[in-house]
Amino acid sequence: MRRVLTVQLARFGDLAQSKRLLLSQIRDAGNEVHLCVDRSLVHLAQRLYPSAVVHGLPAHRGDGGPGEVFAACRSCFAALRELDFAEVYFLNFSPLSFACAALFNPEQCRGYARSHGQDMRSTLFSLAFNLMRDRRFAPVNLADLWAFLHKDPVAPEKVNPIARPAATGRIGIIVAGRHARRSLPPRALAACVQSVFRAGGGPRLLCLGAKEDQPAARRLKRELPPRIAERLEDLTGKTSLADLPDILRGLDMLLTPDTGAMHLAAHLGIPVQAFFLSSAWCFETGPYGMGHRIWQAVRPCSPCLESAPCPHDTACGAPFSHPSFTAHLAGKFSAEWPADLMGCVSALDDFGATCTVVDGDNPYAEAARELRAGLAACRGLPGADVGGMTARNAAFLFREKDWMLPGNWNYA
């Protein structure tokens, strides 16, 4: 038996996005797959990956104080060390992740490692950071990037089921993501909800979210016409993360910004209508699998930097309330299309997940396609094309040091 561990200390959306990597590990004969997550996500991780052994670390803000965090952490580390892993996959570029990596020899580690007291990133992740120099051309979905740490990742179509409505007459609405700027303004969301409501023949609407989303849910309800508002059930703050899979499983569709719930819905095969704006970029973190729609704001400043203040009053939210868009959402023909919006369908190719633009124009499509081919070529990945490594790719994918100096650390 060969034990492998994946350390995924980010949010539950990231946990769902780790699926292609974890399925690849699970598929390999003789592997015993372990997963280390924040302790609040242990139960969810067990539900998502029932064949994996899940370990919990206090990686997120919680109730415990520093002493309790130390104790829990040390106990978890002692258990992990005992297990003598053949490979340990670190997925997060975070100081907490590097602290965990200090437990293992760099030869065991994939993704990130600590070598001679120095935090290191692998060749693949260095390349990913190079790509982030201009996110407009993003050629790879994060779920695929993580999967490429594995030598032979499972085929993209094996990851999530093709999305199909549950035929329950229920539509879920995630009113807000963790980052307010990445969520639709209440009025725009209300316009979208009305359109979908009409197109769906008056379904039940379930407003989903945490307690802190309740004000946003109330605002949404106020923005809706009474006959629609009365069909809306506000469940924000009334359900837990553990309830979410069952709730999502019973939906015909989920309206959402780029959230963990979106990835969970994709995992379950529930169709998603996702609104991507601000720093969210569907070519990086769009829903994985077939059968989803993504509406991506595209302005000259898209995708922006999450941590920087917006000098444009979040103008990228405006096209989502444009009449031609809401008409489109309602299933009506409209000759117009908002200039700052792309309508995409989720798609898969040999390489992984992508978004195909079917409404509006993607000004970066050609460059992204070329980079995708280049990335596949240089990593020997599925979909590799010997002509992929163009001069432009060579300059963009790599920094000079990557060509000329020995790699810091070459594991994946």
Place this chain on the structure above:
Amino acid sequence: MPEPTPEKQGMPRVLLVLPMYGGSLPVGRFAAEGLRENGCLVEIFNAPAFHPVFCALKELKVGPERLDALQNSFLQHVSQCVTAKAEAFAPDLVLSLAQAPLSIAALKRLRRAGLRTAMWFVEDFRIFTYWRAFAPYYDLFAVIQKEPFIDELDALGVHDALYLPLAALPSLHRPLTLDEREKQEFGSQLSFVGAGYPNRRKAFAGLRNLGLKIWGTEWDDDPEIAPMLQKKGERITSEDCVRIFNAAAVNINLHSSVRADPPVAPGDFVNPRTFEIAACGAFQLTDRRGLLPELYGPDEAATFSDLDELREKILYYSAHPEERAAVAARARRRTLAEHTYAARMKRLLDFAAERLPGFMRREDIVWPQNMPAELGDAVAALIRELGLSANASFSDVIAAVRGKSGVLSDAEAALLFLDEWKKLYT
């Protein structure tokens, strides 16, 4: 678990920047030990690791101007490595040894970052004159000479200058019992260890008939010295120096001069060899230096002021082993009492505390609250294992753990995790 008390200030944290090569390199390494003996958390910038690149530049066979430019940009790059390390380690003091690769731009950057710097300039200020350009950019400037150097520094605006003579490291420079093979290899009636400066060549040429053996570099082209030269003029390690000092009846200690005449030149500062031989409990004949009397009394040091006196005293002390032993014993006692690197570094730290406002006033000494007792024990064990002082603060322990190479223990990794967790959430 260590309980923070008002007097506990955390461990002084020092980034010691070694030079790439040369005589101040071992002094830097010994100073690091001295700092550790003072309870400091020491991180070393290992500049010698960069030396091969510098050597490679010299083999480029490009024009001298291009080579100058390349060497300068190389120095800037290494300086940036120092500043990066300093910013990561957050020391209370960045201590450079003479010729440490720290450009003025880097010193300015460290100052802007609020990091305190000190130079231990263990060179002759009359020969290594670059101090005039660099001294104003250091917060403290420690030197091995007194006037007029201190006055000249003052005139430059460098008011925080400190006379800090060289020293010995008793854990290395100590009496040894050598086996027969070592006695064969390192033993002599009369020895000298050091580089072949012009004054030494001239002085030692006439001592062959007294059985002088010479160890060290830069002698090899001198036919008069060649018969006395040991190990083909190879570089001698610090450990072998100690064996040679221990195995000689009489150790000559002649300070270097770039001029051949006079062979025994007047000078002020006292070289490291003086302290090292003394700490070994070995006997030395040293040339009379201006600053020697305040370091060793007349019964603790046998001296000479010209070649005639040197020859005369070699003969005298060779014939009087009891007197040699008595002088050497007194010199060793004085050295251990006053002239150790630990004592020098204590003086430097005291001086820093006196002259640098806010030195060592840390805000990070507080330990996490609610640490369960059993884990407090684990942390205390870690402090012992890492060799940290009882004054260690939480951030000192973290810095020591970060400084470790290799796989960390569960407790060490958990502490790193906790530190990052604290930064994120508290």
